[in-house]
Amino acid sequence: MRPKRILVLLLIGGVLLCASSVSAGKYNEAPMLAELVEQGKLPPVNVRLPEEPVVIEPLEKVGVYGGTWRNWNVVAGATWYVHSQFKYERMVRQKADLSFELEPDLADWWKVSDDNKTYTLHIREGLRWSDGHLFTTEDIDFYWNDIMNNEELRPPLGLRKLAGTLEVVDENTFKLHFEQPDGVFLLLNSLDLFPRIQWHYFPKHYLKQFHSKYTSAADLQAKMKEAGVELWPLLFNQKAAYMKNPELPQVSMFVAEQAPDETGYQVYVRNPYYYKVDTAGNQLPYIDRMEVREIRNMETALMEAIAGNIDYHIVGFRANHYPTLKQNEAKSPYSVDANPNAKGGEFSLFLNQTTTDPQLRKLFQDIRFRKAVSHAINRQEIVDTVFWGAAQARQCSPVKGDPLYSPEAETLYTEYDPGKANGFLDEIGLIKRDKEGHRLGLDGKSMSIIFDWSIIRGWNDAYQLITEYLEAVGLRVISRGLETGLYVDRGNSNEYQMHTSSMMPGIHSREYLLPSHFPSWGHLWNQWINTDGKEGEKPPADVLKIKGLYDKAEAAASPEEMIKLLREAGEIWQKNLYVIGVMGNDVRPQVVHDRMKNIRRGSDTGIGMYINPAAATHHPEQFYIDPNVPK
Numbered sequence: 368m369r370p371k372r373i374l375v376l377l378l379i380g381g382v383l384l385c386a387s388s389v390s391a392g393k394y395n396e397a398p399m400l401a402e403l404v405e406q407g408k409l410p411p412v413n414v415r416l417p418e419e420p421v422v423i424e425p426l427e428k429v430g431v432y433g434g435t436w437r438n439w440n441v442v443a444g445a446t447w448y449v450h451s452q453f454k455y456e457r458m459v460r461q462k463a464d465l466s467f468e469l470e471p472d473l474a475d476w477w478k479v480s481d482d483n484k485t486y487t488l489h490i491r492e493g494l495r496w497s498d499g500h501l502f503t504t505e506d507i508d509f510y511w512n513d514i515m516n517n518e519e520l521r522p523p524l525g526l527r528k529l530a531g532t533l534e535v536v537d538e539n540t541f542k543l544h545f546e547q548p549d550g551v552f553l554l555l556n557s558l559d560l561f562p563r564i565q566w567h568y569f570p571k572h573y574l575k576q577f578h579s580k581y582t583s584a585a586d587l588q589a590k591m592k593e594a595g596v597e598l599w600p601l602l603f604n605q606k607a608a609y610m611k612n613p614e615l616p617q618v619s620m621f622v623a624e625q626a627p628d629e630t631g632y633q634v635y636v637r638n639p640y641y642y643k644v645d646t647a648g649n650q651l652p653y654i655d656r657m658e659v660r661e662i663r664n665m666e667t668a669l670m671e672a673i674a675g676n677i678d679y680h681i682v683g684f685r686a687n688h689y690p691t692l693k694q695n696e697a698k699s700p701y702s703v704d705a706n707p708n709a710k711g712g713e714f715s716l717f718l719n720q721t722t723t724d725p726q727l728r729k730l731f732q733d734i735r736f737r738k739a740v741s742h743a744i745n746r747q748e749i750v751d752t753v754f755w756g757a758a759q760a761r762q763c764s765p766v767k768g769d770p771l772y773s774p775e776a777e778t779l780y781t782e783y784d785p786g787k788a789n790g791f792l793d794e795i796g797l798i799k800r801d802k803e804g805h806r807l808g809l810d811g812k813s814m815s816i817i818f819d820w821s822i823i824r825g826w827n828d829a830y831q832l833i834t835e836y837l838e839a840v841g842l843r844v845i846s847r848g849l850e851t852g853l854y855v856d857r858g859n860s861n862e863y864q865m866h867t868s869s870m871m872p873g874i875h876s877r878e879y880l881l882p883s884h885f886p887s888w889g890h891l892w893n894q895w896i897n898t899d900g901k902e903g904e905k906p907p908a909d910v911l912k913i914k915g916l917y918d919k920a921e922a923a924a925s926p927e928e929m930i931k932l933l934r935e936a937g938e939i940w941q942k943n944l945y946v947i948g949v950m951g952n953d954v955r956p957q958v959v960h961d962r963m964k965n966i967r968r969g970s971d972t973g974i975g976m977y978i979n980p981a982a983a984t985h986h987p988e989q990f991y992i993d994p995n996v997p998k
Contacts, residue, residue, distance in 0.1 A: 394420075395649045397432040400639050409639055410499070412650055417493035419475055420650075421643040423989050426965045429645055430653040430991025436963075437676060439662045440631060441683035441823055441851070449633075449659050450610060452680070453987045454619045456567055458488055461557040463984045467926050469553055473502070473567055473618065473642070483548035483924050490539045495640040496616035500572045504535045509571035513580055515564075520600050550924040568609055570616045577603045618642070620652045620988045631661025643988050653991035663851060665825040675700040675998060678960040679990070685824055686754045686953040693956075700961045700997070704968050705757065708955035711777075712763030712870035714749075714829065716740065716947040721891035721904055722864045726808045727816065730795070731864075732907075737944045739791035741780040743840045744833065748783075750950050753829040763948030764941060765873040770930045772873075776941040781948070788840045797841070806841040815843040819857060819866040822848040830867065833949070858885035870946060874933065880913050880940050882906070888945045913939050962996035965989050 396404070396412040403409035440449050460472040471477075474488045494502040511533040514520055531545040545552070556564050575581035577590060579599050591602050609615050613623040620643075621635035635657040643651045662668045662683075669688060671677050673695045684692065692703045718731040718740070730736045746760030764776035797806040801813060808814035816837070820830045827848065834846040844865075849857070857863045868886035872879040881896060882889035892910055894903025906914070916936035923929035959966050967985050 393648050394644060395647070397637060397650070397653075397655060399432075399637070399655055400650075403639070415495065415499070415640045416644065416650060417491040417495070417642050419491060421472065422646060423643055423651060423986055424646050425989045425991075426967060426986075428965070429647045429649065430965060430989060431994065432649075432653055432655070432991075433994060434654055434656075434962075434992030436654050436657040436990070436992070437678045437960075438657055438659045439668060439671070439677055439680055439683065440659055441662065441665075441668070449657075450619075453621055453635075453657070456618050457557050458490075458566070459553045459557060461554075463986070467554055469557060477553065479550075479553075483550040484545050486543045486545075486552060487536075488541060488543075490541075491642060492539055494618070494642055496570050496572075496618060497622045497638040497640055498570075498573075498616040499640055500570065500616065502567070502570075502618065503538045504541045505538075506569065506571045507541050507566050508533060508535055509575070510566040510569045513571075513578060514569055519579070520603060545922075547922055548924045549922045551921070551926055551929045554926065554929075555921060567618050569607060573614070573616055574603065574607055577606045621657055624656075627659075627661075631659075633659045635659070641988070645989060651988040653989065663823060665823055672701065672958050673699050675960060677701075677958065678992070679963050679966060680958060683823075684956040684958060685826070686757045686955070687825060689757065689954060689956045690755060692958060701958050702961070703959075704957045705954040706957045706968075708951075708953050709766055709768075710869055710871040710953075711761065711766040711769075711951040712872055712946060712948045713758070713951045713953050714826070714867065714949040715763045715870050715886075716833070716865060716867055716949065717863075717886045717888050718865050718947070719861070719863055719887065720889045720945075721861065723861065724864060726810060726812075726814060727864055729809065730797075733795060734943060735791040735795050737947060738780050739788040739795075739840065740837065740842075741788075741944060741947045742782060742784045742791070743788040743836045743842075744947075744949060745783045745836060746781060746949055749829050749832055753826060753832070754950065754953055758950045758953035761948055761951050762941075763870055763872055763946045763951070765879075765937070766952055769873040769875075771933055771937050773934075773937070773941070776937070779941055780944055785836075785840055792840060792842075800841060803843075804841060805838075805843040813843070815845050817864045818844050818846045819849055819854060819863050820847070821851045821854040821868075823851045826867075829949075833867070855885065858887065858890075861890040867949075872937075872946075874930065880917055880933070880936050882910070882945075909939050909943055912936075960998075962993045962998065964991050964993055 394412045394416060400409060400412070404411055409415070438449055438452070457472050458474040459469045459477055462468045462470055473490060473494060475491045477486065477488045479486055490502060490504065496502055531543050534542040534544060536542060543552075577587070577599070579587060587599050587602070591597060591599060594602050594605055596602050596605065606612055606615065609617055611626050613625055617638065620638055620641050622638050624634045624636045627633040637652055637655055641651060645651060662671065665683070665688070668677075668683060669691055672684075672692065686708075689703070689705055696703055718737060720728065720731045722728050722731060750756060750758045750760045760781065761777050762779050762781050764773060764779070765771040792806060796809055799807040799811060801807060806814065818830070818834060820826070830846060830848070834844045837844045854866070858866065866886065870876075870879065870886065882893040884890065884893050887893055889906060889910065891903040892906035895905055896903075896914060913936045916932050920929045920932035920936070923932060957968070959968070
């Protein structure tokens with residue numbers, strides 16, 4: 368039976384998970400859902416909600432139902448940019464202040480054994496997938512045993528196998544038993560945009576029809592033929608793609624109404640079984656739909672925002688767009704905040720040390736070459752001329768306030784000194800030059816570096832300056848601005864030599880310390896690490912040492928021990944200058960249409976945190992659209 372009152376939870380940075388005066392069964396729902404209930408197409412709201420829903424106190428006021436959130440996507444095909452604004456569900460979630468404190472979410476309670484080897488979690492009773500099926504330990508068992516520990520599905524799913532076993536206690540309770548103490552398991556699972564344990568992405572009742580354990584070979588073959596794939600794991604991965612398969616049940620506030628079309632356009636609709644309510648008993652979210660368009664030209668995006676055609680977006684606009692947005696604020700139906708972007712490597716250079724060019728590979732793997740590139744860059748000039756001074760010239764390293772912050776790392780190798788850069792290049796042996804003054808390679812032949820960057824950011828002047836700085840010390844650079852899809856594709860396939868991207872080094876980012884698939888300073892090393900040596904190339908000793916420390920940190924007995932291990936790994940990473948920072952700690956324009964309400968403003972937005980900034984800190988389920996404010 369339902370309890371008479373919702374349990375008291377926690378105050379989190381202005382949005383309260385709290386005691387509610389909502390009595391059992393006294394819930395309200397969106398008119399669009401009430402119509403479906405009236406037609407007999409949907410159960411009543413009190414049946415759709417779990418026994419104890421999560422209760423959210425709206426930031427400003429209780430909202431009203433309805434409306435379409437007009438959003439946009441800045442990267443071709445990368446719908447996770449949009450999902451980062453509304454999709455943040457975990458068994459146990461991080462508090463909105465991005466601290467190490469955790470609070471209930473899909474699980475309403477949990478406990479950890481004294482030796483940090485056994486975790487017990489209890490799924491909210493009555494929690495349901497978006498199609499109405501109950502979310503139970505049967506889904507957890509399916510994920511743990513049939514997916515994560517199924518060798519045929521790994522590594523295509525990219526899931527990390529943990530040294531532990533699952534014990535199902537009952538329909539809502541399960542235990543994880545680890546061989547070694549792991550005091551930060553739930554903490555780490557709450558941090559990333561893509562958690563290492565994705566048990567809430569794989570509904571068994573739907574996905575088992577694409578799994579060899581549950582479906583006959585003949586049926587699988589027919590489904591594979593229809594999907595255009597030849598292996599059942601590929602079929603499974605295709606159907607489990609929550610960003611692209613609208614048929615896949617989910618637990619998030621919005622679910623895809625359709626797959627993205629050829630232009631990138633996509634519509635999301637409210638999840639009728641979403642497990643949160645406000646303090647007045649209204650099932651969330653307030654907003655009915657979200658419409659997403661793909662805008663690949665930043666000038667177009669700016670014009671669309673100024674025209675009032677974008678309601679809210681937190682990913683795409685950068686510091687250099689702030690002046691234009693601010694200048695048009697008074698005559699346009701939006702307001703813009705210059706919010707802090709807590710990224711220590713917002714603008715960074717990545718030299719792919721596993722590039723296919725053997726000559727560049729040898730140079731890129733030489734720390735003296737990386738130091739030369741770093742000292743050749745006039746960071747302050749870039750900050751002042753391109754970013755209006757609204758950023759910090761710095762090395763790619765954790766920012767102040769992060770547990771891994773180091774003031775020494777912040778300025779390491781950042782001195783603008785072309786003489787020092789030339790000295791390192793001469794020391795390496797790049798002494799001979801062609802008639803144009805460009806340095807010849809170690810083999811005495813002409814040498815050039817292809818510098819790839821994405822045109823969508825609008826930092827063209829900064830990229831031109833980087834090219835000029837490197838040319839000034841004798842390096843021939845071929846600078847290429849690419850459409851974002853091609854830019855990402857080149858990175859994913861190890862085709863780039865040098866490129867620029869952003870990074871958020873620090874405690875909340877798992878992309879820090881180890882090479883990733885993209886952006887990456889060692890693409891093939893990343894493959895080797897992620898496939899246990901089956902693919903790619905074995906990394907050098909220091910990278911392997913960092914990997915060992917990182918693995919220990921992921922199984923640390925306490926956050927304090929984890930921080931100590933990551934600090935040690937960070938010192939090795941910084942010393943090797945694997946990523947060359949240019950600027951960070953910039954501002955991120957937050958553009959909010961006048962009709963959008965309950966959105967956190969100012970310095971406490973948490974923007975820039977890799978762990979899903981909007982969804983983790985804003986509670987977007989309590990956003991609402993004021994119907995009295997015109998578009």
